[in-house]
Amino acid sequence: MHRVVVAGGTGRTGKAVVQYLIGCAGLEVVGIVSRQNAGRYLSSLLPDLDVEIPIFGTLEQAYAAVLPTDVVDFTVPEAAVNHFTFCIEKRIHPIIGTTGLSSKDQQLFADLCREHKLGGALIPNFALGMIVVKKALAAAAELFAYAAVIDYYSDQKKEVPSGTSKQLAAELKKYKNYSHESIPVYSFRIPGQTVSQQLKFGGMGETITISHDVSDRVCFGPGVYKAVVNIGRYEHLVTDLGFLL
Numbered sequence: 001m002h003r004v005v006v007a008g009g010t011g012r013t014g015k016a017v018v019q020y021l022i023g024c025a026g027l028e029v030v031g032i033v034s035r036q037n038a039g040r041y042l043s044s045l046l047p048d049l050d051v052e053i054p055i056f057g058t059l060e061q062a063y064a065a066v067l068p069t070d071v072v073d074f075t076v077p078e079a080a081v082n083h084f085t086f087c088i089e090k091r092i093h094p095i096i097g098t099t100g101l102s103s104k105d106q107q108l109f110a111d112l113c114r115e116h117k118l119g120g121a122l123i124p125n126f127a128l129g130m131i132v133v134k135k136a137l138a139a140a141a142e143l144f145a146y147a148a149v150i151d152y153y154s155d156q157k158k159e160v161p162s163g164t165s166k167q168l169a170a171e172l173k174k175y176k177n178y179s180h181e182s183i184p185v186y187s188f189r190i191p192g193q194t195v196s197q198q199l200k201f202g203g204m205g206e207t208i209t210i211s212h213d214v215s216d217r218v219c220f221g222p223g224v225y226k227a228v229v230n231i232g233r234y235e236h237l238v239t240d241l242g243f244l245l
């Protein structure tokens with residue numbers, strides 16, 4: 001049985017993911033980390049919840065009280081780096097959904113996993129639809145000479161471009177088809193906008209648009225669940241959700 005702590009479980013994404021995980025077989029959400037809600041139970045924020053999940057101010061406190069086997073993180077980059085390092089030291093699998101981490105951070109995570117022979121995940125988009133987007137990307141990139149990445153978010157989203165856009169652009173750069181070295185990335189931040197990640201391919205007299213649209217953050221839940229139950233198969237850092245399904 002996986003004992004899961006969700007750091008940032010009181011945030012917009014963390015709350016939706018916790019609500020999904022609570023119904024899943026083979027795991028138990030044993031704690032939440034949130035500085036502002038420490039000492040409370042999650043049910044005080046989600047009145048429909050019929051389980052009591054304690055909220056701790058730090059991951060260290062959560063570790064001492066509930067001994068997690070896996071930590072899911074939807075916080076901010078600085079906290080995610082600290083949480084990842086702590087997890088590896090304690091031989092807990094870190095599953096990081098927080099975006100905006102630098103390539104240096106990613107290298108640190110990869111080195112820590114390799115040195116300690118422990119699986120960890122850094123996945124910028126847990127939505128299952130992104131698996132389909134990547135397959136469509138591979139098909140289109142073989143045929144079309146122009147590609148661009150576009151992301152639409154509400155003005156609450158600080159990060160520009162999004163972590164998903166960065167990953168999609170990196171994926172496109174693997175294809176030799178492109179005459180330009182860098183792939184253009186366009187980001188729009190619009191009040192009231194729901195999340196939409198798009199890929200645009202252009203050829204002679206035609207274009208293709210691949211679009212992934214989020215209508216509810218619960219879409220991240222199934223990918224996080226798969227990551228928790230499957231990360232134990234690995235002894236390195238996994239950055240592609242496809243390997244965890």
Ligand SMILES: NC(=O)c1ccc[n+]([C@@H]2O[C@H](COP(=O)([O-])OP(=O)(O)OC[C@H]3O[C@@H](n4cnc5c(N)ncnc54)[C@H](OP(=O)(O)O)[C@@H]3O)[C@@H](O)[C@H]2O)c1
Nearest residue numbers: 008010011012013034035036075079097098099124125126
């Ligand atoms: N990978 C994916 O599929 C995916 C999907 C959606 C979002 N995200 C990413 O997830 C992250 C969170 O997004 P969100 O929209 O849910 O943010 P949010 O609503 O602002 O929630 C942030 C959460 O993190 C906690 N937090 C903030 N600073 C912290 C710190 N220094 N130490 C510990 N906890 C801290 C907050 O609680 P306290 O302030 O009480 O500590 C809160 O619970 C972002 O990086 C976002 O891009 C990833």
